Amino acid sequence: MAPQTLHASLPPFPPVPSAPLVSVRLGALEAGDPSALEALWDAARGLGFFYLDMLGSELGEAIVAEAEQLNQLQERFWSLPNAEKDRYGRPHLHDFFAYRFGEIEEKDENGDKIRNQNYNPRLCSDFQIRKDDVLGLTPRLACPPMILEAQALLASYMRHCHAVMDLLFMHLTTLLGLPPNTLLDLHKLESRSGDHVRFTRSPVQPFDEGTARRGEHTDFGSLTLLFNWLGGLQIRTPDTHQWVYVKPVPGSPIVNLGDAMVTFTAGLLRSNIHRVVPPPPPQDALPRSSLVYFCRPEDDVVLRRLTGGIIDDQPVSESNEPEMTAQEWWMKRGTGQLPGIFTKKGFEPFVGGGDVYAGQSAQAAKAGA
Numbered sequence: 001m002a003p004q005t006l007h008a009s010l011p012p013f014p015p016v017p018s019a020p021l022v023s024v025r026l027g028a029l030e031a032g033d034p035s036a037l038e039a040l041w042d043a044a045r046g047l048g049f050f051y052l053d054m055l056g057s058e059l060g061e062a063i064v065a066e067a068e069q070l071n072q073l074q075e076r077f078w079s080l081p082n083a084e085k086d087r088y089g090r091p092h093l094h095d096f097f098a099y100r101f102g103e104i105e106e107k108d109e110n111g112d113k114i115r116n117q118n119y120n121p122r123l124c125s126d127f128q129i130r131k132d133d134v135l136g137l138t139p140r141l142a143c144p145p146m147i148l149e150a151q152a153l154l155a156s157y158m159r160h161c162h163a164v165m166d167l168l169f170m171h172l173t174t175l176l177g178l179p180p181n182t183l184l185d186l187h188k189l190e191s192r193s194g195d196h197v198r199f200t201r202s203p204v205q206p207f208d209e210g211t212a213r214r215g216e217h218t219d220f221g222s223l224t225l226l227f228n229w230l231g232g233l234q235i236r237t238p239d240t241h242q243w244v245y246v247k248p249v250p251g252s253p254i255v256n257l258g259d260a261m262v263t264f265t266a267g268l269l270r271s272n273i274h275r276v277v278p279p280p281p282p283q284d285a286l287p288r289s290s291l292v293y294f295c296r297p298e299d300d301v302v303l304r305r306l307t308g309g310i311i312d313d314q315p316v317s318e319s320n321e322p323e324m325t326a327q328e329w330w331m332k333r334g335t336g337q338l339p340g341i342f343t344k345k346g347f348e349p350f351v352g353g354g355d356v357y358a359g360q361s362a363q364a365a366k367a368g369a
């Protein structure tokens with residue numbers, strides 16, 4: 001039986017224009033169904049986003065059920081007092097794997113930011129739980145007792161999400177004409193990597209263009225598996241350049257490709273820009289959460305184009321940028337040290353002025369996807 005999800009108990013997603021994501025059935029990918037592979041290939045090159053329909057797959061339905069449980073856990077996490085959450089925040093814990101929050105910037109007469117924990121409402125917040133901590137691959141960062149108590153659930157969820165990633169990597173390797181296991185070998189579950197689960201939270205707030213722009217980003221890992229229950233995620237469509245909502249679909253989380261896949265494939269695959277804004281009415285009266293699994297290349301993988309298959313037919317771009325390992329890349333991108341935006345042409349650092357989107361992406365780096 002299909003797992004129950006929270007969607008049905010929430011106000012409905014309204015009939016606003018929404019992004020044309022195709023739906024790919026996980027069960028069909030597991031069976032190697034050629035039409036599902038074709039849909040995966042088109043989505044990976046076209047929009048870089050698709051729904052992954054979990055229903056009818058044992059693995060998929062387990063993930064949906066676990067995501068609901070983790071969403072209940074994140075409700076409890078978000079209801080902790082701010083002072084308690086701050087114990088697990090930057091900079092005490094880790095520059096990237098930590099609790100982070102944005103605030104409405106109140107300035108004093110000198111233009112200095114007023115820090116008043118009780119007054120300034122917290123804007124979008126997130127909390128990261130590292131795969132290597134949960135699977136015992138690294139000394140564990142401090143975390144609230146409720147997270148430790150959910151160890152079995154988190155470990156199972158991470159293993160299950162990674163199994164989905166493995167399946168996608170296997171098919172994408174074949175579709176790209178690469179030697180067997182090429183992408184799998186760069187993303188082994190038991191190797192150290194920047195994979196993590198993210199809880200995100202946005203309070204009820206009016207739409208604000210400046211805030212929306214600061215959050216525009218591409219994900220800088222390889223593949224992302226995203227559950228959300230209310231609208232608010234928007235992507236900018238490659239053809240019309242319009243921001244459009246992505247409708248949450250029960251049982252069908254969203255998969256999107258990140259910057260590493262663009263680099264590995266010399267621009268064949270797409271990492272599309274996206275952002276989170278308040279949900280469309282009538283969903284805007286509720287705070288919004290999402291649950292994200294980010295899959296990144298193993299820490300010591302050097303980010304450069306792969307050789308083989310149809311990647312070899314791609315033009316060679318002249319770049320003087322120094323090569324980085326995956327770990328250097330996510331650390332720099334995730335902590336705002338490398339503002340910029342990733343496009344088909346590769347990474348474009350923000351140098352100021354000019355492109356209307358460049359300023360947004362400089363700030364987007366702070367969104368730390």
Ligand SMILES: O=C(O)CCC(=O)C(=O)O
Nearest residue numbers: 200228233276290292369
């Ligand atoms: O909350 C969402 O729906 C998307 C979150 C996201 O894009 C991210 O955390 O990178």
Ligand SMILES: [Fe+2]
Nearest residue numbers: 218219274369
């Ligand atoms: Fe994202």
